Amino acid sequence: MRPEGQVNVDSALVDGRWEGLDAHERLEVPPDLAAALNASKARANWDTFSASSGKEILTWIGTAQKPDTRDARIEKTARMATKNVRAQFDRE
Numbered sequence: 094m095r096p097e098g099q100v101n102v103d104s105a106l107v108d109g110r111w112e113g114l115d116a117h118e119r120l121e122v123p124p125d126l127a128a129a130l131n132a133s134k135a136r137a138n139w140d141t142f143s144a145s146s147g148k149e150i151l152t153w154i155g156t157a158q159k160p161d162t163r164d165a166r167i168e169k170t171a172r173m174a175t176k177n178v179r180a181q182f183d184r185e
């Protein structure tokens with residue numbers, strides 16, 4: 094690994110980013126997404142998505158840099174899950 098790569102790894106270990114995707118790997122739905130899915134009655138569809146789709150969407154939401162971006166991604170996920178469509182593919 095190059096030194097700059099090790100710097101990034103060390104930084105991620107310190108600030109929690111290294112473990113940040115572990116919950117996504119376990120398909121743990123964060124409370125804000127769960128509330129949006131339940132409010133839009135999309136949870137039943139969400140629960141039928143494949144594990145790989147769920148991980149991709151959770152990672153997409155979890156890697157948002159700004160709260161507004163996260164909120165928009167959650168809203169889109171719930172809206173599209175209502176239609177039984179996976180949000181990260183932009184098919185509405």
